Amino acid sequence: MARARVHITFKEGILDPQGKTVLRALKSLGYDEVEELRVGKYMELELAGEDRARLEERLGEMCEKLLANPIIEDYDLEVDA
Amino acid sequence: MARARVHITFKEGILDPQGKTVLRALKSLGYDEVEELRVGKYMELELAGEDRARLEERLGEMCEKLLANPIIEDYDLEVDA
Structure with a gap:
């Protein structure tokens, strides 16, 4: 059994x-220190x-076929085995 | 300027x-080796x-007030300063 994490973010x-x-x-809400924020997915x-x-x-x-949209998204994966 | 990452996942x-x-x-799709998968957010x-x-x-x-729903979600944050 292995655990894995995938981060999916929009391409630049x-x-x-x-x-x-x-x-x-x-x-x-007054959080003026936030200059940039990008939302991604995490699995x-x-x-x-x-x-x-x-x-x-x-x-x-799996990322190429289903989890991400490789046209507009990058993915980063880690497997602990 | 600091960079930060936030992971938001459903509570157990x-x-x-x-x-x-x-x-x-x-x-x-034939990926029978996947036994569990949970989707979270990443910022x-x-x-x-x-x-x-x-x-x-x-x-x-920010996580408590807006980014996460602390009733049902956990958050984990990292700041590189």
């Missing part, structure tokens, strides 16, 4: 309207198997 | 229907200031 240059909205809301997984290289390869495929 | 015992849906979709921030303890305190407030 892709607009992040949700992040802009949250940033504006924080400023309206925690449990994977059967012990072969870390193989699990990373499979998880990369 | 809170249902995660989005995670369950993604898990089912992965299994239908990257840029904050004005250098006082790390102060920035962490302020960011904790």
Whole structure:
């Protein structure tokens, strides 16, 4: 059994309207120190198997096919095996 | 200027229907090794200031008030100052 984490963020240059909205809301609450905010997705997984290289390869495929949209998003994965 | 990261995840015992849906979709694509999947939020921030303890305190407030729902979500924050 391995645990894995995936971070999915918009690529540089892709607009992040949700992040802009949250940033504006924080400023309206007085948190003027926040200069930039980007929202991404985060997933925690449990994977059967012990072969870390193989699990990373499979998880990369899952990101390409389903978890992320590789046209506009970057993903970063970590597997603890 | 400091960079910060916030992870927001459902508390233990809170249902995660989005995670369950993604898990089912992965299994239908043949990724049977995925035994559990939970979806959270991830935010990257840029904050004005250098006082790390102060920035962490302020960011904790932002999580309590706006970024997370402390009734059902946990948050974890890191500030590099």
